[in-house]
Amino acid sequence: MIAPLALIGLISLPIIVAFYMLRLRRRDLPVGSTFLWQQLVRDVEANAPWQRLRFSWLLLVQLLIAAIVVGAATRPFSTAQSDLAANVVLIVDTSASMSTRTDDEDRAELARARARDVVERLPEGGRITVVAAADSATVMVSETHDTDAALEAIARIGPTQLEGDLTDAFALSSALAARDSDSTIVVVTDAAGDELPATGVGAPVLVERVGSTDANQAISALSALRRAGGAQLDLFVAVTNPSAADATRRLEIYADGALVDARELDIPAGQRSEALIGTVPAAAGTIEARLSGTDALAADDRAFAIVPAEQTTRALLVGDGSAYLENALALLPRLELYAVGEGGYADALDQADAAGTPYGLIVFDGIVPEDAPRLPALYVDPPSDGAFGSVDGREEAPAIDRPDPDEPLLRFVDLSSVHVGRARQVQLADGLRAVVTSTRGSPLVAAGDVGGSRLGLIGFDLDESDLPLQIAFPLLTSNLVDFLLPTAEGVLPSSMPLGASLAVNVDPSLERVVLSTSNGDRTTSAELPVVGGRVTLPAADAVGVRELRVADDDEDPERAGALLGSTAVNLFSSDESDIAPGDAERLVEMGRVTAGEERPAQTARAEWWWPLALAALALLAVEWLLFHRPTRRSLRRAFGRRPQPLGGRAP
Amino acid sequence: MPVTATHRAPFFDEAFLRRLEQLELASRRLTAGRMKGERRSTRRGQSVEFADYRNYSAGDDLRQLDWNAYARLEKLFVKLFVEEEDVTVHILVDASRSMDYGEPNKLEAARRAAAALGYLGLASMDRVSVAFLGDGTATAMRPMRGKRRALELFNFLSEPRTERLTGLAAAARAYAARMRGSGPMLLISDLMDPGYLDALRDLAGTRSQLSVLHLLAPDELEPEVPPDARLVDRETGHAVEVSGDDDLVDRYRARLVDWQAEISSFVARRGGAYVLVPSDLDLADLLFDVLRRRRIVE
Structure with a gap:
């Protein structure tokens, strides 16, 4: 048992028994005569604070419940052979494709479930490092023996809208594995996309592949050009269909939040369809393209573009x-x-x-x-x-x-x-x-x-x-x-990739600026300090439009709240939009090949406190029934029977 | 016009009384009465129903000689006839506090049963003696006869009455000591008194035909007791602490059955009858069904 101290809880057993022996304050119930009752309970001592313990099913059930709860609290376990080494680095892919969600599949939850399973398979005394990996690696918990801490860390892992790159995670894993030759790298991923980590690892790699669907279409390009003197913009939109089935999606174009164009696009399997749209008013500042309806990955169904200012x-x-x-x-x-x-x-x-x-x-x-x-x-x-x-x-x-x-x-x-x-x-x-x-x-x-x-x-x-x-x-x-004339759209480029941070130059007299991020439905704002005329924008973690403004409480009221620049943040990642689970063996091959090597057999600990908890719940239900069970008389009442007069029957 | 009690709601309506008149209390033993009634007596006398012969002895009424037998047999025989005489119906109602309990109230049920049985006796021109037993004494009304005394009977039974203590044995002994005349004796009681056997013994020893109507409330037959309760005796104030589980109720029922069997056996050995009467039993069912099948009325 993992927590033998919980056995202290067994002290509850004599306490329960003592409660049964303790004379309770009883409710007075007038009866015609106690003539018959006296003969039944003559053994009760009227004035003693304690009474003789008598058999009671209720007492028995309560003692069982207490014993089982204590037993569960000690966290008993059995041991079994484990396929994992004593040191496990668990990498959970959190790239955008892991946020795939359909009625039948929640890829992020599947990944968490697999990750929990890995923790449960951990050998006895083994330690685990949990790493969340999107475009970079984040260590959620490091080299812990505490499986509860590992499970809590896994529960905190959620998918991002970032492009996946396991390079950081593999580099980190290599460093951890280098300290212990008996290490296993476990990667929970959909293995979607073609990109492989740029570095291998010096330990065996196990891949827990999750996901099955590939039903996704994505907006893969959006560009708005202002035609000189024209009343409309030239809009270029490309929609990719990486799935194995042809698709028809409705493309909607919004200019500054208003729907200005909508059309059906037929996209053959594995190809992309492009549209040149000339119906968007030239006065528009922000363009949003949206694939209406739903598919498995929502992050690439919307894209934004900032229309360059009319500056020649x-x-x-x-x-x-x-x-x-x-x-x-x-x-x-x-x-x-x-x-x-x-x-x-x-x-x-x-x-x-x-x-x-x-x-x-x-x-x-x-x-x-x-x-x-x-x-x-x-x-x-x-x-x-x-x-x-x-x-x-x-x-x-x-x-x-x-x-x-x-x-x-x-x-x-x-x-x-x-x-x-x-x-x-x-x-x-x-x-x-x-x-x-x-x-x-x-x-x-x-x-x-x-x-x-x-x-x-x-x-x-x-x-x-x-x-x-x-x-x-x-x-x-x-x-x-755009590259040769970089200042045309203010201090920000017209677009920036997800996951990238950016340092921009602003008026050195500014002390603070406000960065707001909006995806059309939700807007978040953060105040950023200006240091030496430069502002560092944190990495964008969601698709949308980012705007940089002078703080509202700036000392110069004329420039307070003024827009410094806008930029569009889009996924535009063919690897992430192609959500079909990929070839896990490619990742396995990046680990140290263990063929011929004999790893000492490890034993995993299988806790079985939960069946005890279930048994305690069942017994609680039994206790409730015992306490509230219908009496025979109430049953007879319910079924319309009444006592027959004894001796009143004909011989 | 219905016969009613003075203080309470009417015991019965007229139609029920007419139904009652179709019944009469059965008398298993032939009894010797004091005046002619509508019952057969063990005393051979002057009536039309032939009973037996016996040899003539000096002093016999010559009118009773069977001259036809003498002509055939040349021996003198005296014809004996069954003499029809009245009987005394004793109706005893336990008025202890334990009877003032239950839903329906046992004492109220006892009053109604006593009124109906008393009316049967009056309608049969029997002498009817009704008494309340309680506090170690028997409070009896003067024996009466005839339907015209029914109102008096009902008024007596309607009087408010609950005694503090039962003292059933002492009350029964007191009644047995001063009762006059024999005949059906109906004891209506819950018998919840330690001296119930003594009481039955004394009443059965009067040569009356004892029938025990054992009156119990429904929740005395099928008790529902909370898990932790203190049962307080209405009569004595004595409390009993119980834990009301099915086991206890099972034991109670077993004890109740044993107790009934004991009473029934005790009464049967003395030629009497025992009937358990739940207080919620309809009076008509009691009279026309239960007591009829038990041959207490016919």
Whole structure:
């Protein structure tokens, strides 16, 4: 027994008996005569405080209940062989896909149940560490022998809306396992998604896979562009159906909370459907796309977008005139586009400066100026060295390497069907990073900060690629311009990923700002301190719109409550939206292979206080029946019988 | 017009009284009475019902000689006839405090039963003697005869009366000592008195035909006792502490059955009858069914 001290409770047994022997204050009941009763209870001593103990079923039942409750309190257990080591690290996946919920499946509760089961299988004397893992690991309880504490920790674990990444959890587990060679890592997960942890663990991995459904559709892209001078926005929405069945979902578009568009989308299994919507009023500030109805994962059924403010920057396109590039730039409402040939470049800059309307962005198409401007610039197909780096010939028919899905410059950009005829081989200058590369390592698209100016690079001629013919091109152009002109939407970017924290610059004279997060239904606010003109926004943990405002009680009443910036937080994770349980063996293989190794047999402790508790409950019911049982007379009354006169029957 | 008591609600209505007149109290023994009534007597006398012959002896009434027998047998025989005489019906009502209990009240039930049985006797032109037993004495009314005395009988039975103590044996002995005439004797009592056997012995010893109507309340037959109760005797104030479980009730019932058997056997050995009468038993059922089947009335 785990708690032998509870045996002290056995003292209740003689106390119960004593209560039965103690003469009770009884209720007076007048009767015609006690003539017969006296003969029945002659053995009762009228004045003694104690009476002789007589057999009573009630007493027997109460003694049994007391004994069983004491027995249960001692937490008796039996032992059995365990498949777990003495040191167990229990990782419970809390990524967004674990919040899958249908009428038949509550994946988070399933995970907790499996986790509890692991605790119950813990070998005798074993210790356990419980880790909740989403995009990072959180230790809920560390190396404890106390199974109650472990169970309480498991009860506190709930799913998040964050992307899953077991790297942190595996790294932590490795560190714990390194201290004890007899360790087991148990991962409770749906194994959904393709991403594997970046690190393995030095201990055997057991996977408790949960979940079964894959019925989910997700909004995987949402982008709003303000068309210059237009009355409507250009809205781009993509809905993905990672499930194995075709689906039809109703897509609803809300502008500042008002429904402005709704349509049915047919999404084939494993594919995505895209919609270009031109019915949203240009005056809208916040756009929400919503898949009406329900599916297994609610977090990806809503997405938000902040419409860029109508603030234009003069941009100069220098080159021979690429219609694709010109059209893509002209579509961006924040740009006021001017074009000039290579020869007129210097004069155009001078004239603009003289007129007091300098350019904010220069786009060089197929040329590199001798004097690089100290302005944000985009170089397309540069023929020679420049601020972006050096050009070392060409690469023929480069194949596009798989890009980083988290790359913000490739947001909503699908390059899987893009082909490039040939590209410049560029050695990037310090400060630039490759966004898209060829399989040979040549940067095809790059961006960065060189000498205090932001630069972008497209390393091939657009005419020698099918990129301009695809929807990816205007999106890539828009993303590059957003990068090159970062202050267009206030202090916040128009979007930020879930789980990411962010430090932004604000007016150094501010002391406090207020960060509010709203998902349309619920709004939460938090006050953040401004330190040296910088504010650190905590990681976003839910889909919605975040707004940063000056505190209402700011010392300058004119700016109190003023909006500093808005940003949209969306899940947009193909791994999390694909909720179909994955291949658990891939995780198992990341652990130390134990084949051929003999781990000493462990014994697990199976507590069985609960059947005792059930027995005590049953006995309580019996006690109640014994106490309140109907008398024979009341039964006779109920069934209409009455005493027959004895001797009144005919012989 | 119904015969009613003076202080209480009427015992019976006229229709019930007419039904009662169809009955009469049975007399198992032939008794010797003092005047002619409607019953047969053990005394051979002058009536029309032939009983037996006996040899003539000097002094016999010559009118009783059977001359036809003499002609045939040349011996003198005297014809003997059963003489019809009255009997005295004794109705004794236990008026102790233990009888003033129950729902319906046992004493009230006893009064009604005594009134009905007394009326039977009056209607049969028997002498009826009614007495309350209590406090060690018997309070009897003067014996009466005839239906015209019914009102007097009912008034006597209606008088408020509950005695403090039973003293059933002493009261029965007192009544037996001064009773006159024999015949059916009906004792209506709960017999909840330590001297109940002495009382029965004294009453049975009067050569009357004793019938015991053992009157008990329903909750004395099937008691319902709370788990922890103190039973207080209405008569003596004595208290008994009990724990009312089925075991106790079972033992009570067993004791009750034994007690009834003891009384029944005691009375039967003395030629009497025993009838248990729950106080909620309908009077008509008692008279026309129970007592009739027991041949106490016919």
